[in-house]
Amino acid sequence: MSEHILAEVRGGLGILTLDRPRALNSLDLGMVLALERHLLAWADAPEVRAVVVRGGERGLCAGGDVRALFRGSDADAVRFWTEEYRLNDLIGRYPKPYLPLMDGITMGGGLGISAHAPRASGSVRVVTERTLVSMPETRIGFTPDVGMSLLLANAPGELGTHLCLTSGQAGGADAILLGWADAMVPSERLDELVGALAEASSALAGAEGGRGAEGGRGGDVGQPSWAYDVVASFAVEPPPAALAGEREWIDDAYAGESAAEIATRLAELAAHGGAASEAAGAALDELRKMCPFSVAVTLAALRRSPKLGSLEAVLAQDLALGEALITRSDFREGVRALLIDKDGAPAWEPSRIEDVDPEEVAAAFEPRPSVNA
Numbered sequence: 001m002s003e004h005i006l007a008e009v010r011g012g013l014g015i016l017t018l019d020r021p022r023a024l025n026s027l028d029l030g031m032v033l034a035l036e037r038h039l040l041a042w043a044d045a046p047e048v049r050a051v052v053v054r055g056g057e058r059g060l061c062a063g064g065d066v067r068a069l070f071r072g073s074d075a076d077a078v079r080f081w082t083e084e085y086r087l088n089d090l091i092g093r094y095p096k097p098y099l100p101l102m103d104g105i106t107m108g109g110g111l112g113i114s115a116h117a118p119r120a121s122g123s124v125r126v127v128t129e130r131t132l133v134s135m136p137e138t139r140i141g142f143t144p145d146v147g148m149s150l151l152l153a154n155a156p157g158e159l160g161t162h163l164c165l166t167s168g169q170a171g172g173a174d175a176i177l178l179g180w181a182d183a184m185v186p187s188e189r190l191d192e193l194v195g196a197l198a199e200a201s202s203a204l205a206g207a208e209g210g211r212g213a214e215g216g217r218g219g220d221v222g223q224p225s226w227a228y229d230v231v232a233s234f235a236v237e238p239p240p241a242a243l244a245g246e247r248e249w250i251d252d253a254y255a256g257e258s259a260a261e262i263a264t265r266l267a268e269l270a271a272h273g274g275a276a277s278e279a280a281g282a283a284l285d286e287l288r289k290m291c292p293f294s295v296a297v298t299l300a301a302l303r304r305s306p307k308l309g310s311l312e313a314v315l316a317q318d319l320a321l322g323e324a325l326i327t328r329s330d331f332r333e334g335v336r337a338l339l340i341d342k343d344g345a346p347a348w349e350p351s352r353i354e355d356v357d358p359e360e361v362a363a364a365f366e367p368r369p370s371v372n373a
Contacts, residue, residue, distance in 0.1 A: 005034040011202030012049035014042040015194065017056075024062035025055050027109045029080050035113065036087045043095055049201035050097035050122075050227050052194055053113060059132070060101065063108025066140060070335040074326045081145065081322045084109060085315040088146050092116035092311040097227035098123040099197065102175065103187050107134045112146025115180040116311060124231045125180065127172030127238075128187040133180060136167035138290040140338055141330030141346070143298045145318040149305040155179055158254035159243050161302055165254070165262070165295050166286040173238035182228075183235040193234045200230050249276030253283070257303065259296045259353045263287060291330045291348050296356040297321060297364050304365070317365065324364040 004020040016038055018025035035053075042048040055061055064084060069077045091098060091113060100114035102125065111133060117123035127133075135144040135152065144152060144164045152160030155178040163170060163178075175181040185193055204226060243250075253269055256262045263284065270281035287295065301321065305314045325331055329349055337346035350356060 004028070004031050005038070007034075007038045009042075009048060010194075011198035011200075012047060012204065013194070013198040013201045014038065014045075014048045014051040015198075016051065016053045018054070018061055019056065021056050021058065023065065024059055024105055025110070026062050026065040026067075027084065027113075028065045028068055029083060032080070032083050032087050036083070036090060039087075039090055039094065048096070049204055050099060050197060051094070052099045052101065052197060054101040054190070054194070055104065055106075055110075057104070059105025059110070060103060061107070061110030061113065062105050063110055063136075066142075066335050067339055070332055070340065077326050078319070078323055081319055084112065084146065085319055088112045088116055089312050089315055092118060092147070094118060094123065095121055097121055099126060099227060099231070101126050101128075101185075101190055101193075102131050102133065102172070102181060103128045103190060104130045105132050107132075107136060108144075109146050111135065111148055111151075111180065115151055116147060122225065122227050124228050125182045126190075126193075126231060127175050127181040127184050128190070129172060129184070130187050131172035131175060131181075132169055133171075133175045133178075134167065134169040135164045136169075138165060138294040138298055139167040139334065141291040141294050141328070141332075141334030141348070142325055143294055143301060143318075143321055145322060147311050147314045147318065149298070149301045149318070150308075150311060150314045151178070151180060153302045153306045157247055157251040159247065159250055161254040161262075161299070162246075162250045162283065163243075164298055164302070165259070165290065166283055167290060168286070170243060171241075173241040174243045176238055177241040177244060183231050184238040185231065185234045186236060189234050193231065196230050196234070197227065200226060246276075246279060249280060252276075253280060257299075258358075259292070259299050259356065262299070263353050287353070291334055291346070292350055292353040292356050293328065293330055293348070293360070294325070294334075295353055296358075296361045297325070300361055300365070320367065321364055323368060 006017040006019050008015050098117040137144050152164050253265045266280050266284040333346050
């Protein structure tokens, strides 16, 4: 039981609210297990026609509780990731409409419980004008996990590569461009949206005795449409995505197969003096602040993930990488510098992207004895 997950059924709608505001709804093990328990129960409950997941005033979820991982053992971290990734996989194949409301901060594990919502079940991923998305793991000596390397790799061009290597942030319109969200609803109307979903799901359940109506939208025959239709009645046209205007130089700079090559290309663009010079220079400055080994591992994961064939396989890769990275000094050093001592001066090993050993990067993907053993 987790005191930080509030669950209710309203009409035919299951509502899960993350309620840990002092930690920006960062996920701990109890929260992960509670979310999984409710989702499994509601998947088989005929009276629940859809599920909404939402957060609080500041955001949906800032990610996993890395402070707890910093304080715990390696085995504690691996257990948390094992359970978290099982939850991500459940969400990725959830049989009913699953509607995450990504209002405010939605980072790391917050995207893991949001972005994988499956269209095949009629799910709709909602952002607002306040949405801030990010996979900031290279900043703390880790790598984008929760299956997000698959979505980062499948984003248009190299936009996902740019964001995750530099631990960059993006808004709601960008999340739609990246393929992580489907619709934008004004933040002030989210309560009204939840009420409308509850009313529609209740009416549908009553009319059909708990059985789902199916109908296509967008040419997808057999895809339930009712939840999308409700969201569409509240949705607004998103503003232009900021990343769209950066696509040309980002695709040019990040097309390489090694982190050192990307750093070199960013330096060339910064020195060129063209329209992209300032942006490329800023990106290079950020890249140099990230953990060099994490940057190299993250790039390799992005190139590998689309070839793995499923979210389940990508999550298995994430767990292998987690087991490898938790044994290095970089992760706890990154958390210490950013969140514990807050000195902003991590001592990375190695300290430069150019000094990362490619063989060590490749070894991080290899099967190893479990940390739990």
